[in-house]
Amino acid sequence: MSKINRRTFIQGGLATGAALAAARCSSPQAQAPSGTPNNPAQGPTINTNQIKDVTLRLIGTGAAQINDIRVKAEEDLGFKIQMRALSTAENVQIAVTQPKQYDIYDGEYFSLPLVVPSGNLQPIEVSRIQEFDAITPIFTTGELYSGARVNTSQGTAPRKVMYVTGQDSTEFAPEPTNWATMIPFQYNADTLGYRPDLVGRKIESWAELFNPEFRGKTSLLDIPSIGIMDAAMVLEAQGLMTFEDKGNMTPEELNQVTKLLIEQKRAGQFRAFWKSFDESVNFMTSGEVVLQSMWSPAVTAVKARGFECIYAPLKEGYRGWGGGLGLSKNLSGIALDAAYDYLNWMLDGWVGGFLSRQGYYSAAPEKARNFMQPEEWDFWYEGKPAAIDMIDPFGKKIESAGAVRDGGSFTERMGNVVCWNSFMQQQEYLVYKWTEFIVA
Amino acid sequence: MTQSKALRPYLLAAPQTLVFLFGLVLPIAVILIVSFWNFNGIATTPGFTLRHYIGIFTSPAYLSTYINTLKFAFLVWLVCVLISYPVAYYLAFRIKSTKWQTILFLICTVPFLTSNIIRMISWIPFLGREGLINKALMGLQIVDRPVEMFLFSDFAVILAMVHLYCLFMIAPIFNSMMKIDRALISAAEDLGASAFNIQKRIILPLSAPGIAIGTIFVVTLVMGEFATMRLMSGGKSSSVGYLIKNQIDSLQYPAAAANAIVLLTLTLLIVFAILRVVDIRKQL
Numbered sequence: 001m002s003k004i005n006r007r008t009f010i011q012g013g014l015a016t017g018a019a020l021a022a023a024r025c026s027s028p029q030a031q032a033p034s035g036t037p038n039n040p041a042q043g044p045t046i047n048t049n050q051i052k053d054v055t056l057r058l059i060g061t062g063a064a065q066i067n068d069i070r071v072k073a074e075e076d077l078g079f080k081i082q083m084r085a086l087s088t089a090e091n092v093q094i095a096v097t098q099p100k101q102y103d104i105y106d107g108e109y110f111s112l113p114l115v116v117p118s119g120n121l122q123p124i125e126v127s128r129i130q131e132f133d134a135i136t137p138i139f140t141t142g143e144l145y146s147g148a149r150v151n152t153s154q155g156t157a158p159r160k161v162m163y164v165t166g167q168d169s170t171e172f173a174p175e176p177t178n179w180a181t182m183i184p185f186q187y188n189a190d191t192l193g194y195r196p197d198l199v200g201r202k203i204e205s206w207a208e209l210f211n212p213e214f215r216g217k218t219s220l221l222d223i224p225s226i227g228i229m230d231a232a233m234v235l236e237a238q239g240l241m242t243f244e245d246k247g248n249m250t251p252e253e254l255n256q257v258t259k260l261l262i263e264q265k266r267a268g269q270f271r272a273f274w275k276s277f278d279e280s281v282n283f284m285t286s287g288e289v290v291l292q293s294m295w296s297p298a299v300t301a302v303k304a305r306g307f308e309c310i311y312a313p314l315k316e317g318y319r320g321w322g323g324g325l326g327l328s329k330n331l332s333g334i335a336l337d338a339a340y341d342y343l344n345w346m347l348d349g350w351v352g353g354f355l356s357r358q359g360y361y362s363a364a365p366e367k368a369r370n371f372m373q374p375e376e377w378d379f380w381y382e383g384k385p386a387a388i389d390m391i392d393p394f395g396k397k398i399e400s401a402g403a404v405r406d407g408g409s410f411t412e413r414m415g416n417v418v419c420w421n422s423f424m425q426q427q428e429y430l431v432y433k434w435t436e437f438i439v440a
Numbered sequence: 441m442t443q444s445k446a447l448r449p450y451l452l453a454a455p456q457t458l459v460f461l462f463g464l465v466l467p468i469a470v471i472l473i474v475s476f477w478n479f480n481g482i483a484t485t486p487g488f489t490l491r492h493y494i495g496i497f498t499s500p501a502y503l504s505t506y507i508n509t510l511k512f513a514f515l516v517w518l519v520c521v522l523i524s525y526p527v528a529y530y531l532a533f534r535i536k537s538t539k540w541q542t543i544l545f546l547i548c549t550v551p552f553l554t555s556n557i558i559r560m561i562s563w564i565p566f567l568g569r570e571g572l573i574n575k576a577l578m579g580l581q582i583v584d585r586p587v588e589m590f591l592f593s594d595f596a597v598i599l600a601m602v603h604l605y606c607l608f609m610i611a612p613i614f615n616s617m618m619k620i621d622r623a624l625i626s627a628a629e630d631l632g633a634s635a636f637n638i639q640k641r642i643i644l645p646l647s648a649p650g651i652a653i654g655t656i657f658v659v660t661l662v663m664g665e666f667a668t669m670r671l672m673s674g675g676k677s678s679s680v681g682y683l684i685k686n687q688i689d690s691l692q693y694p695a696a697a698a699n700a701i702v703l704l705t706l707t708l709l710i711v712f713a714i715l716r717v718v719d720i721r722k723q724l
Binding site: 089092093096113114117118216219222224225265270271272273274275282286287288425426427428431432433434435436438439 | 479481482483499500501502504505508564565568569570588591592670673674675676677678682683686687688689690691692695
């Protein structure tokens with residue numbers, strides 16, 4: 001089966017290459033923004049040779065800094081790519097404080113209220129992104145389908161930070177403009193994960209995280225800005241609190257959430273807190289924790305070690321996150337062209353298919369579909385039972401035939417995102433209150 | 441000729457001075473300066489404010505983080521002394537052959553051949569709910585359900601830190617004890633001193649400089665800890681080091697810098713206090 005896969009990839013890759021070459025030759029070079037050193041247009045051959053010398057430096061979190069993607073991109077695009085995998089925090093730090101260290105920023109949308117005001121990213125010209133219209137409306141218009149809960153989701157929803165007002169602007173635009181902050185490529189809906197063998201029943205509400213039944217066997221993320229959101233989901237589900245915007249709490253709300261969290265901690269509700277992906281996997285596989293907030297690849301990893309693990313669809317909805325690529329303000333000329341090529345390539349579908357097989361969603365699902373087998377598409381996006389075994393991009397079986405994706409289809413899962421990973425105006429106070437919770 | 445001779449000591453000292461200047465003095469000066477800068481929730485801007493320092497001294501959460509850090513420093517130090525002193529004594533006085541002293545001392549250092557993190561993490565499968573100790577206790581029917589406080593607790597933090605840092609205490613105490621003139625002990629014995637009196641009036645005072653050096657090592661290491669604290673407490677306990685890391689992660693550089701300065705001052709005060717009590721120069 002992997003043989004067919006590879007063949008499809010190669011064919012697709014060739015097609016992409018050809019399409020890109022065609023686009024390069026036919027597109028008038030005058031399209032390049034003024035100030036580009038290559039104006040007036042040069043012959044495509046010379047251009048190709050020049051682009052060969054380009055090396056794009058990417059920074060990002062581990063999720064997409066994968067060697068396979070780099071190798072494939074270099075092969076398809078003809079220039080060099082350097083990737084640096086960082087933690088979420090380091091990634092934002094470098095984006096804000098060390099603009100000369102990167103050409104492309106692969107970051108989460110919730111980091112944009114920090115990164116964009118620094119002026120280190122240059123707005124992306126939407127008209128240069130060929131497949132922009134294929135991007136799911138979650139990012140572009142915010143309207144997935146009529147009545148979807150995600151349309152009114154709280155927090156730093158990508159739609160709120162997707163555009164800036166102009167080419168030199170660092171101000172977010174509420175309506176779509178021709179200037180995007182980042183081009184998305186992956187996102188997902190996060191929720192609670194649990195061990196059905198140890199929990200013994202179905203978990204259907206966030207409130208269960210603070211259920212005394214699981215005292216000493218639950219865990220929460222120790223990343224203040226995400227942990228507090230999960231806590232807020234729980235408290236809201238318990239009916240103890242309501243929030244105007246969980247992604248932008250007031251100091252009073254933060255006080256109240258912290259107070260309730262400390263009560264839970266003192267009562268011994270939490271076994272531990274996790275900060276890195278593998279910690280959450282180890283908690284779950286060792287049986288230290290039976291119910292906790294989790295990330296989707298962690299659930300996959302727990303399953304891969306032979307334990308049952310359910311990524312629970314909860315009635316209150318999901319917490320979403322989204323990642324995209326932004327361009328450094330240092331890019332210009334041929335390197336900028338190469339960066340745009342890379343953005344277009346990311347949307348072209350190969351990467352989408354690659355990431356989809358790990359359980360992420362592609363920003364342009366229909367493009368990714370071209371690089372997936374119908375059975376894969378049905379399982380990952382349609383919520384249908386797997387007709388064949390599901391193999392991850394690294395060749396490991398992660399679901400057996402007959403399995404159904406927890407939470408169902410793309411529309412059911414992403415449509416029910418009610419809040420997003422967020423950057424709060426009260427960020428400083430949040431970190432302070434979180435410290436109070438941890439030392440309590 | 442004479443001129444170049446006069447310059448020679450300066451030239452010899454220059455590399456050290458430069459490393460010291462650029463590797464230590466300059467960074468600390470920068471941290472000190474940044475600790476007075478402004479932070480508006482997103483960005484750090486140059487300025488002068490005492491806000492971050494006032495925050496540290498007026499907030500119950502920060503103060504309890506400092507108290508927690510001191511508590512762990514004290515407990516780890518205490519356990520380290522209680523373990524290291526007898527070990528060093530045994531090596532220095534009970535083992536008569538130098539060869540065996542060397543071999544046994546090297547055995548003490550074996551755990552240090554692997555990395556810190558690995559030594560720490562290896563405790564986790566050992567202590568967990570389904571870990572070896574709990575399995576053994578349940579198998580022997582000493583307890584009927586797993587003891588949870590072995591892992592993700594203060595106990596686990598102290599255990600791991602003692603494991604990580606004990607050698608830093610053993611080595612200097614052993615070194616001090618080796619320098620004690622054996623004739624003193626023979627004389628005391630001849631004069632009828634009890635074993636306890638020999639310990640109290642000869643060995644302990646003469647090995648005090650070693651204990652002091654070990655204390656400086658252990659206390660400064662524990663005061664700056666954050667990885668062990670986080671992993672072994674499962675994130676349920678905090679230290680100043682971990683607080684600083686959290687602040688850096690959310691780009692609050694001035695607050696992190698202020699905490700770093702306070703922590704540094706506090707640690708230096710402890711070190712000075714030790715140096716006032718014990719003259720460690722005898723050892724050098």
